[in-house]
Amino acid sequence: MISLREIQYFLAIAQEGNITTAAQRLHMAQPPLSRQMKQLEDNLGTKLFERGHRKIQLTEAGRLLRNRAEQLLKLMDTTVKEIRDIDSGAYGTLSIGTASSSGVTILPKVARIFRNHYPDLKFELWEGESIRIIELLNAGLIEIGLVRFSFDTDTYESIELPKEPLVIAIHKDNVGILEEAGDSIPLQKLIDQPLMIHRKYEIIITEHCQQAGFNPYLLCKSDDIMPILAWADANVGLAIVPRAAIGLIPNTNLVFKTISDPCINIASAVIWMRNRHLSAAARHFLTLFTTITQAPSPQS
Structure with missing residues (x-):
């Protein structure tokens, strides 16, 4: 059985490439950290590191464990965040992706109104072509994307924007x-x-x-x-x-x-993953987006 602490220790070494530096980052002495990693290798029955004079290299098993460990810690962080912001949404960072010029017109208007309601919320914007925005959405790096081409309606929910x-x-x-x-x-x-x-x-x-x-x-x-x-x-x-x-x-x-x-x-649309939890901030943002985009145009 691998503990969360062992995973954190392993990742520190994998990311630093040096046990001494990793120990300093973890605020612990080097010998106990080395013993922990030796015990982890024994428990797994395989070598995770190739120990060189200056830099530690990961074995194939070590690279696999690093990939899984990063995913696990990311999932834990996301879970904690989801639990904390179930009824909130007033704090944190909302990540949005926008394809080329899609975010130039309506997005700033929505963001301005949204910020008046949630002044302590921060934004993180990602820009790229629609394919890139889809990739960022699938990877979980953004919660909301503005795209300009057709998409899989079984995978994504959407708000259609004015043509x-x-x-x-x-x-x-x-x-x-x-x-x-x-x-x-x-x-x-x-x-x-x-x-x-x-x-x-x-x-x-x-x-x-x-x-x-x-x-x-x-x-x-x-x-x-x-x-x-x-x-x-x-x-x-x-x-x-x-x-x-x-x-x-x-x-x-x-x-x-x-x-x-x-x-x-x-045509363009705001999309988000159909079967993935949305932060409270994202849900509030989408509600405002729907209100603005579906509001009747003023009569001339």
């Missing part, structure tokens, strides 16, 4: 395209134009263009919105991005117009 139109970012010197009056530009005007897009929008953009009678000239496809905005700002081509991306690059030479006839809308 958002795609816009075209055009350099101000591109007079030919900017001749179109107003804040929108018909899709037909993009025939033979050098378009720069995020890969995840390739299918929907291509389908709309083909329905309009032409194949789009895709000059550049990217895994991130920022590079194609920078290229558009350098007048390399025209960038197609979500409306929330407007303003991501300050003081640019770009003019943004909404694509029309037809308008190309993209």
Whole structure:
């Protein structure tokens, strides 16, 4: 039987790579720590360490135990946290992941209102593409994620956000395209134009263009919105991005117009794990998110 103390001692040595340093970290003498690890190896019937002159290396069994030990301690910490914040949510840290420009518009608004209710709560933001946000959610590093593509509804619960139109970012010197009056530009005007897009929008953009009678000239496809905005700002081509991306690059030479006839809308959602405990803070945040996103728009 392995005790929690032995696991903590083992992890300290594995992380420090040195028994002396680990003993100092644990505020204990080195000989008792060495004896504890020898006893642990005897109990398990295998070597956990290869002892060198300066640094201790883990054996294959040691690496396996380290992985399991880290998971176990993380699970214990999470359990203690869940017990303590069942009826609270006013303290701690709420971890949220947001995909690219998804968090630029509605997330700050919700966070501001939320902080007025829970001023002692802190936030931890993770940013990346939707696939990365899903990975962070699955790993338990975040509780809530904002994503822009379809997801497994058996695995995740969600709040659907208002659909958002795609816009075209055009350099101000591109007079030919900017001749179109107003804040929108018909899709037909993009025939033979050098378009720069995020890969995840390739299918929907291509389908709309083909329905309009032409194949789009895709000059550049990217895994991130920022590079194609920078290229558009350098007048390399025209960038197609979500409306929330407007303003991501300050003081640019770009003019943004909404694509029309037809308008190309993209969907996004706030998601969380269906069968995983949510902290009280996360539950409060989602309640507020639902209230804000489902509130009727003011009449003009």
